[in-house]
Amino acid sequence: MWQELYRLAYRYLISLGLAREDAEDLAQETMVAACLHLDGVQPGKLQAWIIAVARHKFIDWLRRAGRGVSLLYLPDAEPDEATGGPEERALREEGRQEIMAALNRLEPTERMLLVLKYNMGLKGEEIAAYMKMKPNTVKVKLYRARQRFKAEYNRILEGRK
Structure with a gap:
C-alpha cells in the first residue's frame, strides 16, 4: 500500500x-x-x-525556491530514452510537445481534471473529493475538457500541415 x-x-x-x-x-x-x-x-x-x-x-x-505559486504545471510523461532510435525519440518528443501545447490552451480547472483522470488514474469520486466538486459535476466537466482538448489538439495538427 x-x-x-x-x-x-x-x-x-x-x-x-x-x-x-x-x-x-x-x-x-x-x-x-x-x-x-x-x-x-x-x-x-x-x-x-x-x-x-x-x-x-x-x-x-x-x-x-522563490518561484512563486503559478499552478497549474502540466503533465509531462517521463521520457523513455531507452527505446527506439533517434528518429522515433524525436517523433515522441514532437507528439509530447503538441499534447502540451493543446493542454496549455485549456483552462486550469480543465487541465487539472485531465491530469487527475488520465495522468494520475484517479476515479471520478476521488477527483470529486480532491476538487471539492460533486461527482456528476466532475463527469460533465471532464467530458467538456476532453472535447476542448480534442479541438485544440486538432487545431495544432492542422497548423502543422
Whole structure:
C-alpha cells in the first residue's frame, strides 16, 4: 500500500513538471506527512488526500525556491530514452510537445481534471473529493475538457500541415 501511494505522489509531482530528484524528495516528504496524519483521513479518500498533500508540498517547494505559486504545471510523461532510435525519440518528443501545447490552451480547472483522470488514474469520486466538486459535476466537466482538448489538439495538427 505505501509503495502504491508513494508512486501516486511521485507521478503526480512529475506531472507538475518537477525533475525526478525533486519529485522523489517531495514524494518522500508526502509519505512522512501521511504517516503522521493518516488517522485524520476519511475512508475511501486516501488517494485524493495523498495528492492534496503532494500538491501542498509542491507549493511549499515553489515558495522556498522563490518561484512563486503559478499552478497549474502540466503533465509531462517521463521520457523513455531507452527505446527506439533517434528518429522515433524525436517523433515522441514532437507528439509530447503538441499534447502540451493543446493542454496549455485549456483552462486550469480543465487541465487539472485531465491530469487527475488520465495522468494520475484517479476515479471520478476521488477527483470529486480532491476538487471539492460533486461527482456528476466532475463527469460533465471532464467530458467538456476532453472535447476542448480534442479541438485544440486538432487545431495544432492542422497548423502543422
